[in-house]
Amino acid sequence: MVALSGGTTPEATYRLLADPTGPGAGVSWPDVHVFWGDERHVPPDAAESNYRMAREALLVRVPVPAAQVHRIPAEMPSAEDAARAYERTLRAVFDLADGEIPAFDLILLGMGDDGHTASIFPGSAALVEAHRLVAAPWVEKFGASRITVTPPVLLAARQIVVLASGGAKAAVLREVIDGPFQPSRYPAQCLRNASGEVTWLVDEAAAAELSTAPGA
Ligand code: 6PG
Numbered sequence: 001m002v003a004l005s006g007g008t009t010p011e012a013t014y015r016l017l018a019d020p021t022g023p024g025a026g027v028s029w030p031d032v033h034v035f036w037g038d039e040r041h042v043p044p045d046a047a048e049s050n051y052r053m054a055r056e057a058l059l060v061r062v063p064v065p066a067a068q069v070h071r072i073p074a075e076m077p078s079a080e081d082a083a084r085a086y087e088r089t090l091r092a093v094f095d096l097a098d099g100e101i102p103a104f105d106l107i108l109l110g111m112g113d114d115g116h117t118a119s120i121f122p123g124s125a126a127l128v129e130a131h132r133l134v135a136a137p138w139v140e141k142f143g144a145s146r147i148t149v150t151p152p153v154l155l156a157a158r159q160i161v162v163l164a165s166g167g168a169k170a171a172v173l174r175e176v177i178d179g180p181f182q183p184s185r186y187p188a189q190c191l192r193n194a195s196g197e198v199t200w201l202v203d204e205a206a207a208a209e210l211s212t213a214p215g216a
Pocket of ligand 1 (some may be wrong): 005006007008009010038039040109110111112113116117118119215
């Protein structure tokens with residue numbers, strides 16, 4: 001059970017995983033269920049769709065059964081309805097009892113230069129959502145809604161891998177990794193409470209200000 005990230009950073013990773021001679025060669029794709037950690041409030045064929053990016057970079061090139069690709073229905077006019085529908089999908093596919101949280105085997109995340117992850121942005125009400133699995137926060141900076149899994153789902157994952165690259169993320173990565181705990185300002189800090197393993201895959205430019213940076 002894997003939840004993919006959107007944005008631009010993971011696209012190269014997805015293309016690499018799709019390469020039959022690459023690191024994804026050993027993946028038993030017919031056994032994989034693919035979900036998304038978040039989605040923009042757009043149709044699946046929109047340029048900014050996280051589903052579309054992952055479909056084009058990975059899913060059309062590996063044999064994951066179509067019935068095991070669970071995209072967020074972000075074409076629904078109401079983002080809230082899309083969030084409710086996706087929560088129903090999670091409960092059905094994970095066969096959850098009431099109140100149970102799905103434990104993904106892997107959640108792939110990114111981090112914005114404002115410290116957001118998934119679509120949990122600074123000051124977002126989604127950050128303190130303790131019961132719902134999926135929320136539909138309005139994101140002022142984009143003037144749009146997003147659909148996102150909530151922190152309880154992130155924190156229940158067996159493994160989280162966060163990709164961050166580029167110097168524009170160096171300052172915020174320092175705050176997220178080394179700074180005082182203030183998740184409302186830096187939502188990616190919520191991962192400090194994850195029950196599973198959290199692995200940050202960052203390039204040197206993004207890691208340049210970390211206290212553990214090479215040569216630091
Ligand atoms: C999205 C992602 C988001 C992304 C970060 C980083 O929908 O955009 O889920 O959380 O991972 O914004 O984006 P970049 O990889 O484009 O820097």
